[in-house]
Amino acid sequence: MRAASGQGAATVGLSTQPAVGALGDGTIIVVSARNTAEAAHLWHPEQLDDLEGAIRRARTGEPTTLVVSGPAGVGKTSFLDDLVARAADFTVLAAEGLEDDGFPYSVLAQVGVAVRGGGDVDPFVMAQRLRAVLDSCGGRPVLLRVDDLHWADAESVNALLWLLRRAAGDRLLVAVGARPLDADQHPAWQRWLGNRRQVVRIELSGLSRDQVATLVAADGRAVPEGFPALLWEHTSGNPLYLRALLDEYEPAELADREVLPAPARFARTVAARTGRLAPAATRLLGAVAVLGTGWHPLADAAAVAGLDDSAVAAQQLTDAGLLQVRAAGSGDAVRPAHALIRSAVHQQLPLAERKRLHARAAQVLVDEGQVLDHRLAAANGYDDDLATTLEAYAQRLRTRRIWRVSARYLRGAAAVTAQPGRRRRRWLESLVDTTLIPDLPAARAGLAAQAATDDPAETMLRALLDLADGNPAATVAAAQQVLALAEESVDPVTRYRAGVLLATAMREQGEPADQVDTVLRAAEGLKVIDPCLLFQARLARTFVDEELLGPVRHWASIDPALGTPAAVPVAATLELARRAIAAVHIGLYEVARDDLTEVMRRCRDGILSLADGRIPDGLGYVHYLLGDWSSASRWLHLAHDMRGLSRYLPYLLIGQDRLAEADDYLDRLLPTFGRSPRAGFENALHLLIARGHAGDDPARRREIGARLVGEIGRRVRGPQPAASTVRVLISAGTAALWADRPDLTEICADLMTPALPVTPWARSGASWLRGLAAEATGDRTGALAMLDAATSGPPMTLPLYRAHILADQARLLRATGEEARGRQALRDAADGYRAIGAVGYLARVEAALSGQPGPRAVQDGRAGSRIGLTEREVDVLALVGKGMSYAQIAAELFITRKTVGYHLSNLYAKAGVANRHQLADLARREPGQFAVLS
Incomplete structure (x- = not known):
């Protein structure tokens, strides 16, 4: 990547003859006609090289991002115009950020993306809708142009990031123009740009002294000596200001001035230009400025201006x-020629006239949000009726979880509220929504801008921020402080929030479930409907009920009227997610898979948020447990992309024998479990057991057992054992064995029996634990009897566990002299490991069958003689094996059809096949030939 800076672009009035020339430093001058006006653009040679290089790379299937940055008026739009002219073979999709439009996905809507489902639609879902638009462009390369990214809505920018992160092989050029971004503007975008090869950055900082001289000379007017240098100094080389001055004044007139008009007085220059217009044109320009920087129907602008015939004025x-x-399609649309011009005109309107035009706009427009915007701008002082209307609109937006926009209208409501207490409350509510965006820095900055008070609502806002920051102790203290106040001094919504946040924070701190339940029931008893904490309240209730009732009784309490996943009403989607959680806890993973698949489908449709990756993480987890590791890989990597860390991805890395990667991941993941002692312990328990079991290192296993056994003993020996889920008990029983505590393993096996008959495989799991405990005490006969029961009774439906049981049974059979049965059990275990892709375990079993301690099949991402694939290639291969089409694969993996083709081409080359059918056949016949590379 190369960034060229210090040079810029200009668009100025020139002669009518197109021409091409060059300055002494090699800068190219291109004179061309555009929009019936002659124009000249000056670009430095390095900038042109970068521009052409970006086009070439995108044209040949290397997705590329071109970022053109610089201050206002420096020529970013002109540069992008030239890019479009040079990329004539590209399909162009154009959009722009608008200063006065903060609605989610408004930028994506400009390029034809269907914006439906409310503001809670996840950016990665919207990115897939954007990919569908790209796929519809046919075989031509695509130029996606976004002007004024600094004003673009955050949701569109994040969706654009999702598009770029997963693009491969697409003939795609994303070109954006932006002013220099502050640190808190689109931070993910700024982090992603970094130092990437596929990103080209061009900085425009103004014209050089020589370029200004060339442009002034090209104008053909008499130029006094020293004038170009004077003009350059006073405009700082800014093309927009320079053009304005040359349009307004003769060079001789400017040269005679002791002080030239400064760039800061650009608005006065615009005022002088508008002063020469006919009154109708002036009125129309004022109306357009009031309507905003975006496109507006000319008919609307004329109506706001009070013009019957606007064509001449336009x-x-x-x-x-x-x-x-x-x-x-419905008539001409208009907008200001530049955002700076719009700002200048808007500021120059007398205040009374500006408010009158805003009031007219509120009468002309029909969109409720726009009408309220203009009513707010037209307000003269406090207006409680308008404040109530704005708050009601914000509340409706809240039910759709459009937090960024609801916060804006709550701020507006506060601004026109007369009563100070109510004004402050509406302002605090806007910060609650800002926290839920989530935009924690902005919420904290908003709090810091006002003097702190002991208002309970403000206290709970701080508590919400503390919880979001991972400080549940501070949340507990604040919520208890509010709940201790007299009932009449705390409004019901604030008291409800205090209860929900206290319950949530208490649970994260590992407080007893009955105490959490008492707090939560008190909050629920208030009968408050608060969309802001709906998700937190339902999630807290789910986990509290599971802890109090135990998995079996909790499962029985789930509403039986929910029915099949697809039949669950949209309004009950959160209940569907809660049922999936309960199913995971009782071990009904098929139910959880079906429920979460439906929830995921609704997330794609924008009905429900993915809650920062929790849903794909959970879906990947149940696929892993059910032995569908190809599907698990897709969802777990998606969760990783969304969350930064997937709670369950290490299981897959361990199962695939990518142990070094797993260890690195665990080093980052395990410390995050400290926020919630109960759930954190169980998550760490599973992962450490999986890692220790795969590593075949007795010393490491003993260390893990010693580390965990104390907490396990406390949990399983109480009057109401905390470790009551079936899978937790298997992991806890295994850890107890590694700590030489088979007595605790027996207790874990006994605690599994209440899960019967709801979870049939619990019997097999309990027999497995009892067999291993008997083996640890030297009772091989009893151990073998238990393992025989584990393989002959109700089947173990978790493929990895079933293969583990068979491997343990084989070891005991061979140790007691039953070689034939032992070898058959080994073969069965090998089949089980092979079917799911557990290559490390497979290598161990195959070595036992051959009698030779052979090398591991794949160690730490090195494929050996196997065909090494990337994660995405593995995902594509799995879906090809299922017979999916290009479009289906693209939808499943959240990529474009072109990206599917790119990965398939790589797969064909690596596997030595010619088409999808041959590839799928090879994958079915020899699945072991493929391995994931780091």
Whole structure:
């Protein structure tokens, strides 16, 4: 990547003859006609090289991002115009960020992305809708142009990031223009750009002294000596200011001035230009400025301006370079020629006239949000009726979880509220929504801007921020403080929030479930409907009920009327997710898979948020347990991309014998479990047992057992054992064996029996633990009897565990002289490991069958003689094996069809096949030939 800086672009009035020339430093001058006006653009040679290089790379199937940055008026839009002209073979999709439009996905909507489902639609879902638009562009390369990224809504920018992260082989050029971004503006975008080869950055910082001289000379007017240098100094090389001055004044007139008009006085220059317009044109320009920087129907602008015939006025403004006009399906649309021009005109309108135009706009427009925006702008002082209307609109947005926009309207409601207490409460509510975006820095900055008070609502806002920051202790203290206040001094919503946040924080701190339940029931008894904490309240209730009732009784308490996943009403989607959680806890993983698959489908449709990756993480986990590791890989890697860390991805890395990767991942993941002692211990328990079991290191196993056994003893020996889920008991029983405590393993096996008959495989798991405990005490005969029962009774439906049981049975059979049965059990175990891709375990079993301690099949990402694939290639291969089409694979993996083709081409080359059928056949016949590379 190479960034060229210090040079810029200009667009100025020139002669009517197109020409090409060059400055002494090699800078290219291109004079061309555009929009019936002659223009000149000056680019430095390095900038042109970068521009052409970006086009070439995108054209050949290397997705590329071109970032053009610089201050206002420096020529970013002109540069992107030239890019479009040079990329004539590309399909162009154009959008722009608008200063006065903060609605989610408004930028994506401009390129034809269907924006439906409310503001809680996840950016990765919207990115897939954007990919569908790209796929519809046919075989041509695509140029996605986004002007004014600094004003773009955060949701669109994050969706654009999802598009770029997963793009491979696409003939795609994403070109954005932006002013320099502050640290808190689109931070994920700024982090992603980094130092990436596929990113080209061009900084425009103004014209050089020589470039200004060339442009002034090209104008053909008499130029006094020293004037170009004077003009360059006073405009700082800013093309927009320079053009404004040259349009307004003769060079001789400027040269005679003792002080030239400074760039900061650009607004006055615009005022002088508008002063020469006809009154109708001036009125129309004022109306357009009030309507905003985006495109608006000319008919609306004329109505706001009070004009019956706006065509002549619009043409005059266009000729003056103040207005842009484009044909639209329902009539012409207009907007200011530049955001700076719009700002200048808007600021110059007398306050009374500006408010009158805003009031007119509120009468003309029909969109409720726009109407309220203009009513707010037209308000003269406090207006409690308007404040109530704004708050009601924000509440409706809250039910759709459009937090960023609801926060804006709550701030507006606060601004026109007369009563100070109510004004402050609406302002606090806007910060609650800002926290839920989540935009924690902005919420904290909003709090810091006002003097702190002991208002209970403010206290609970701070508690919500503390919980989001991972400080449940502070949340507990704040919530208890509010709940201790007299009932009449705390409104019901604030008291409800205190209860929900206290229950959530107490659970994260590992407080007893009955105490958490008491707090939560008190909050629920208030009968408050609060969309802001709906998710937290339902999640807390789910886990509290599971802890109090135990998995079996909790499962029985789930509403039987929910029915099949697809039949569950949309309004009950959260209940469907709760049922999936309960199913995981009782070990009904098929039920959890079906429920979460339906929840995921609704997430794709924008009905429900993915809650920062929790749903794909859970879906990947149950696929892993059910032995579908190809599906697990897709969902767990998606969760990793969304969350930064997947809670369950290490299981897959361990199962695939990628132990070094797993260890690195665990080093980052395990410390995050400390926030919630109960759930954190169970998550760590499973992962440490899986890692110790795969590593075949007795010393490491003893260390893990010693580390965990104390907590296990406390949990399984109480009057109401905490470790009551079936899978937790298997892991706990295994850890107890590694700590030489087979007595605790027996207790874990006994505690599994209440899960019967709801979870049939619990009997097999309990017999497995009892057999291993008997072996640890020297009772091989009893151990073998238990393991025979584990393989002959109700089947163990978790493929990895079933293979483990068979491997343990084989070891005992061979140790007691039953070689034939032992070898058959080994073969069965090998079949089980092979079917799911547990290559490390498979290598161990195959070595036992051959009698030779052979090398591991795949160690730490090295494929050996196998065909090494990337994670995405593995995902594509798995879906090809299922007979999916290009479009289906693209939808499953959240990529474009072109990206599917790119990965398939790589697969064909690596596997030495010619088409999908041959590839799928090879994968079915010889699945062991493929391995994942780091």
